Amino acid sequence: MRKPLFAVAATLALLAGCVTINVYFPAAAAQKAADQVISNIMGPASGSSAPAPASSTPPPSSGVSDPSQQQPLAMRVLDALIPTASAAEPPANLDVQTPAIEAIEARMRSRFHATLKGLFESGAVGLTHNGDVAMRDASKVPLAQRAQATQAVAAENTDRADLYKQIAIANGHPEWAQRMRESFATQWISRAHSGWYYQDASGTWQRK
Secondary structure (H helix, E strand, O other), X not given: OHHHHHHHHHHHHHHHHHOOOOOOOOHHHHHHHHHHHHHHHHOOOOOOOOOOOOOOOOOOOOOOOOXXXXXXXXXXXXHHHOOOHHHHOOOOXXXXXXXXXXXXXXXXXXXXXXXXXXXXXXXXXXXXXXOOEEEOOHHHOOHHHHHHHHHHHHHHHHHHHHHHHHHHHHOOOHHHHHHHHHHHHHHHHHOOOOOOEEEOOOOOEEEO
């Protein structure tokens, strides 16, 4: 009797050693975070409304006082050896309120209202498909202001790259920086005003 039990325990231990907990990128939370940050920079989207309050009704009871007692012994041992799947699940919300992120937001907000908004509206600059800003038609900018416009675009792209990086770092996953950039790229274009230019996936300029 002892040999089968020992074999089961050894097998479960081997499985536990082979399991790698993968942390998946929280795409929905990233888009929500991007929308929040962009709203802080550009202002709320027109027609936006407050989210509906969450229901206070508790979920129905399953009638089982301790679900773990319904599991076979082998499954309970495996659960003890291997971290639960919830440990691999990403957070429902991403932290975008660190001092570093807020400082970047403040610079971007000031730059947007002072310079970039007018450049977007004139068609001089547009949103790229990779989450940056690019000069689309310099002739739309008076010659005396072109150097300032070029500097604003360069400073904006530096801050955007740092923003994506800082959000990833704030949430404990620096490797998410590129995925955050992709989420922001989608939301920047989604929040663009009518008449602004943006790039499609092939890099071709489109007018919203």
